[in-house]
C-alpha cells in the first residue's frame with residue numbers, strides 16, 4: 691500500500707528589496723524554516739537605489755551585486771530554500787530620480803509584475819503567501835507596488851484563464867500582510883521627541899517619516915509569531931546587510947528599540963481567507 695504523504699508545507703514571501711526579508715519578518719521566516727517548512731523568497735529588485743558607503747564597493751562592482759551578496763548571506767542565516775529576483779529596478783523614495791526610471795518597479799504595469807509572481811506561485815505551490823501591507827510598511831513606492839502585484843497574483847494563480855502561459859493553475863490557501871505595531875510606533879515617536887530627535891526624518895536617507903506612519907490606520911494583528919527561539923538567526927541575517935545598517939538603524943538603534951518594544955514578535959494581518967478583526971492565532975498555517 692503506498693503511504694499517503696502529507697503535502698510539503700511551503701511559504702512564499704514576496705518583497706521588494708534585499709533586507710526587507712530580514713529587517714521586516716526575518717524572525718518568522720527563520721522560525722518556520724527551523725520547523726522544516728520550505729520558505730522561498732521573491733525579491734522584486736536588487737536594491738540598486740539604496741545608498742551605500744564607498745568602502746562596501748571595494749569587493750563588488752555595483753550596488754546591485756553588493757546587495758545580492760548580502761541577501762545570499764541573509765538567506766543562508768534564515769534558512770531560506772530559495773531566492774528569486776523579478777529583475778525590476780529599485781524605485782527609490784517618492785520624488786527621487788530613481789523613481790522616474792522606466793525600469794523601476796514603481797513604473798511597471800501591475801499586471802506585468804503579477805504575471806511573474808503567478809509563475810513562481812504555480813511552480814512552488816505554497817500554502818501561505820506573505821507580503822507587505824497596503825501602505826508598504828513605511829510608504830515605500832516599491833513596497834506598495836509589490837503588495838498590489840502580489841494581491842493580484844494570489845487571486846489569479848488558481849485561475850487557468852488568467853496568465854495562461856505562467857504554468858498550471860495553483861491556488862495558495864492563505865495570504866498575510868506584515869502588520870506594523872502602530873501603537874508601539876506612536877510611543878516610539880513620543881520617545882524620540884522627548885529625546886530631542888526628529889521622528890519625521892529618520893533612516894539612512896532621512897526619508898522615513900515615522901509621524902506619518904504612526905497616523906496610518908491600525909491593521910489587525912491576527913497572527914502573532916514569537917521568534918525568540920531563533921532570535922540569533924535573525925540577528926545574523928540583519929548583520930549580513932551591513933551596507934544598509936549604518937545610520938539606518940544602529941546610530942539611533944531604532945530597530946533595536948522597536949524590537950525591544952515588540953518583544954521579538956512579528957504580527958501579520960490575514961487578508962485571505964477573511965477573518966474577523968478579533969481573530970487571533972500563533973500559526974500562519976492554522
Ligand SMILES: [Zn+2]
Nearest residue numbers: 706707710830
Ligand atoms: Zn524595502
